[in-house]
Amino acid sequence: MNGSGDQLLVLRGVVTTASQQMQYVRVDRRTGYGRINTTPELWLRDEHGKEHRCQGDMFETARPGHEVAVISRPGSGKPLAFANFSTGLVHDGNELTVSTSTGSTLISTLGFSVLLALPGALLWGTLLNTIGLGDHAFSGVGFQIYAVVLIASVYAGLRFCSKGYRERSSSLREEIDRLLASEIAPATRT
Known part of the structure; x- marks a missing residue:
């Protein structure tokens, strides 16, 4: 884990497991209709061999063996961005994708x-x-x-x-891009 002051943390590693964690199952007894709520879950092994668990909606493209980085704020546990260096894509979290049109x-x-x-x-x-x-x-x-x-x-x-x-999210994206550039060549943002 690398930090940029107290602003952002970068957790970089290799994906060991990428799966869907089931949150809850809801079944209507009368109709038999069921709903399963899942969240993508990612396990990373950092350069020191320590495993880390991450959850979020942006991990669907990660596969075991991919080299990735998860960017978050210290103590929040919610990822702001996810960089998959194996595919060359950066995915922004919900905090950075609010529509202001x-x-x-x-x-x-x-x-x-x-x-x-x-x-x-x-x-x-x-x-x-x-x-x-x-x-x-x-x-x-x-x-x-x-x-x-x-x-x-x-x-x-x-x-x-x-x-x-827009100003806050733009400066946050720039900070994320700077952190990623220090990790590896910049990837394409999605």
């Missing part, structure tokens, strides 16, 4: 607006009552203004958060 932001805006509608309405009514327009807070025009202000505020907040997320 305009379409996903609009869908999230509508969802959050619905969740915030009632608390926002109470705040809207109180605010307009404070400035003497409480009687007009939920008139036709007042409600339309409230809806536009609510949706615009949620959208602006999500765009601001999305920008921050």
